[in-house]
Amino acid sequence: MAASVTRVFVSHLAGLPVFDPGGDQVGRVRDLVAMLRVGRRPPRLLGMVVEVLSRRRIFLPMTRVTGIESGQIVTTGVLNVRRFEQRPTERLVLGELLDRRVQLVDSEEGATVLDVSIRRLPARRDWEIDKVFVRRGRGGALRRKGETLTVEWSAVTGFSLEEDSQSAESLVATFERLRPVDVANALHHLSPKRRAEVAAALDDDRLADVLEELPEDDQVEILGKLKEERAADVLEAMDPDDAADLLSELPEEDKERLLALMRPDEAADVRRLLSYEERTAGGLMTTEPIVLRPDATIADALARVRQQDLSPALAAQVYVCRPPEETPTGRYLGTIHFQRLLRDPPFTLVGSMVDSDLPPLAPDTPLRAVTSYLAAYNMVAAPVVDESGSLLGAVTVDDVLDHLLPDDWRETDFEESEHG
Known part of the structure; x- marks a missing residue:
């Protein structure tokens, strides 16, 4: 423009x-x-x-x-x-006018607001809303969606009425280009009613990513307004450690009911995390690091590192273990940083290049010691291994930061105190 x-x-x-x-x-x-x-x-x-x-x-x-x-x-x-x-x-305008049900003046037909246009008044610096882009009718599964048209603001009525069943379709569309933390920030500033509508309109994976970035009070509020089956699906889509943190905020009865609705393998990971003290390596770790058998190749390892849904910290290194490869694994053999993977031929076996000198963390290692470990070894993630030598998971630097910052850091970040 x-x-x-x-x-x-x-x-x-x-x-x-x-x-x-x-x-x-x-x-x-x-x-x-x-x-x-x-x-x-x-x-x-x-x-x-x-x-x-x-x-x-x-x-x-x-x-x-x-x-x-x-x-x-x-x-x-x-x-x-x-x-x-x-x-x-x-x-x-985005939060309250879009998706509103209005009525076309000439035909008295209902319509949904999809967008509005603004224009600058001639020879002035003032702007006004002048046109409304709407879809006729209510649509629905049993009828075709109505036609769309652009009309003058004066051609519709209904904007001064209270919200009734305002959909969140167009508002969600405006979030598509935003990162989860930015969507979380936007949700935090909406009314509880509107927040619930937008959360309901997001798909499970997107909502899971957004929940992970919200303050605990908002997480609990949104989860509590979802149907229990949907809430369980969203918890499954979250990182296990974040799901465990959220469930730990719920009453015991609600927590058990949601865990029972989750897939058994997903619930098992979350239950295992809930069994550890919160501010320990076991309570901080994720149970889904990159695990490879010693006979895997560098090409296999790089293919795993390229997975789009991995966080940078988890993609920074791979862990070599005896079968089984799901945590808790077989015997933990060592770690390989992705930079090392770039230095050797792709057909090289990972078992021949593991760093076995780096000591793993025990699951009961306190947060302070975990922080010192990452700083001392210049690591962004660390393996967590039990007494039997099985890899339980990995603690990443973002997990540590979440617990080093004040409990309400997300809330204060969103609200931003006067002194910054």
Whole structure:
């Protein structure tokens, strides 16, 4: 979009970077703020909710937007860093107007809002919402989806009514380009009702990734509003250590009921983690590191390291063990860092190149000792081995950081205290 373009659909603005005049990024667009007017007058667009680099959400007035250009927002550079607080007369465009059920004035037919467009008024720096992109009818499994059309704001009614059964389809679509931590941040700032709607609309894997980034209170709230079967599916999709941490926050009866609904192998991993003290290597570890038999090749190892769903810390090294390869494994033989895998021919057997000098951690190793171990050996992950010599899992540096930071670090990160 060139700066001269005066109309844009708001879905195109979600997540766009915001730059100052010098070209430095100051944040990203998370929503837009509008004020409804009496009658059928188009709402005035007041500004944007911008998440600055410190994760604080601030208000950027439209009068300070100098350009909506290709893939970015340009401002005057003058920003008020006070945290944004929504007023009763204000509406969040992405969070409250999209997906709303409205009525077409001419036909009195129901429709769903998919998007709205904003335009800059001629010879002024003011903006307003002028058009609404809707889908006629309710759709559903037994009938074809209605046609879509763009109408003037005055051609629909229903925006001033309270939410009823507002779907989250379009809002979820705006999250597709965001990382899980950014989606979690957005969810944290929604109302409980809207948060539950969006969580219900996310697929299991995506919701699992997002839950792992939310404060514990939000995790428990969202999980508690899911049907139990769905909650069990989401717990299965989470990393076992994160699922165990979440389940440990629930009443014993609820925890056991959800564990019983999970697949036996997934539940077994989580139960094993719950059996260890929280701030020990056993309580911190993940039970799904990369495990290879000694007769596997470097080519096999690199294929495992390339798996997209692995975190960088887990992909940093592989663990060589005797069968079985699922944790608890057979006898643990040693570790190979991925850099070493890049130095030797692909047909080399991993059993011939393991580092067996690096001592593993016992499952009861306290957090302080785990931290010292990672620092002393310059590692991003460490093997956890029991008395019989079986690999139980691996502790990664992100697991350690989660427990070194204050218990409410996610909450304070989202809310961002006044002194940063």
